[in-house]
Amino acid sequence: DSGVTQTPKHLITATGQRVTLRCSPRSGDLSVYWYQQSLDQGLQFLIQYYNGEERAKGNILERFSAQQFPDLHSELNLSSLELGDSALYFCASSAKLETVAEQFFGPGTRLTVL
Amino acid sequence: GESVGLHLPTLSVQEGDNSIINCAYSNSASDYFIWYKQESGKGPQFIIDIRSNMDKRQGQRVTVLLNKTVKHLSLQIAATQPGDSAVYFCAERGGYNKLIFGAGTRLAVHP
Numbered sequence A: 001d002s003g004v005t006q007t008p009k010h011l012i013t014a015t016g017q018r019v020t021l022r023c024s025p026r027s028g029d030l031s032v033y034w035y036q037q038s039l040d041q042g043l044q045f046l047i048q049y050y051n052g053e054e055r056a057k058g059n060i061l062e063r064f065s066a067q068q069f070p071d072l073h074s075e076l077n078l079s080s081l082e083l084g085d086s087a088l089y090f091c092a093s094s095a096k097l098e099t100v101a102e103q104f105f106g107p108g109t110r111l112t113v114l
Numbered sequence B: 001g002e003s004v005g006l007h008l009p010t011l012s013v014q015e016g017d018n019s020i021i022n023c024a025y026s027n028s029a030s031d032y033f034i035w036y037k038q039e040s041g042k043g044p045q046f047i048i049d050i051r052s053n054m055d056k057r058q059g060q061r062v063t064v065l066l067n068k069t070v071k072h073l074s075l076q077i078a079a080t081q082p083g084d085s086a087v088y089f090c091a092e093r094g095g096y097n098k099l100i101f102g103a104g105t106r107l108a109v110h111p
Helices: none
Strands: A005-007 A010-013 A019-024 A031-038 A042-050 A053-057 A064-068 A074-078 A087-094 A109-113 B010-014 B019-024 B032-038 B045-051 B056-058 B062-067 B072-077 B086-093 B099-101 B105-110
Touching: A005 A087, A010 A019, A019 A087, A019 A109, A031 A074, A031 B099, A042 A064, A042 A074, A042 B086, A042 B099, A074 A087, B010 B019, B019 B105, B032 B062, B032 B072, B045 B056, B045 B062, B045 B072, B072 B086
Parallel strands: A010 A109, B010 B105
Antiparallel strands: A005 A019, A019 A074, A031 A042, A031 A087, A042 A053, A064 A074, A087 A109, B019 B072, B032 B045, B032 B086, B056 B062, B062 B072, B086 B099, B086 B105
């Protein structure tokens, strides 16, 4: 158990809908990263937050957004869902902004768009 | 559990044999590399890392080799066990310390 929790574990929805994925980082970790794992693209970095502020963006679609709250949990919002958004979404956390090795991954949320 | 389901290259080994998993990276300026293990239904788990000023680093039953000339990483697992069956990813540090993952290799260990 990495100490990172993600809810829900599974999510099934229809095209055009909007969903929110939730992540709670390890206790004390200030930095949260979101990754998407799809069949054809592998694991891809989406976005990073540190202590409530956005720090880096990767290949994140404009239909997707995220935020980190004062209690450090983070939410990834996916809207106008398309079939191709079906994937595993992972959250990772680290204590420090600069230390990559200390990224601990949650168990993921599997999103299925029908 | 759920599998990643990717069409990944698969390395099949016998229990007790040594395994070598290879990875090519693209950015010659990358200074930090990590190997992750992903078991079915779980998130990636850190195995071992190496900085670009090193050629080799050893952990418990694992060794990572870095060849900067040809931009190649390898992960060696000694005395492979059934519990080593998983998908293995190499990753390099990108800007703002995000991880850039390789495509992954599935390791299947047979008794």
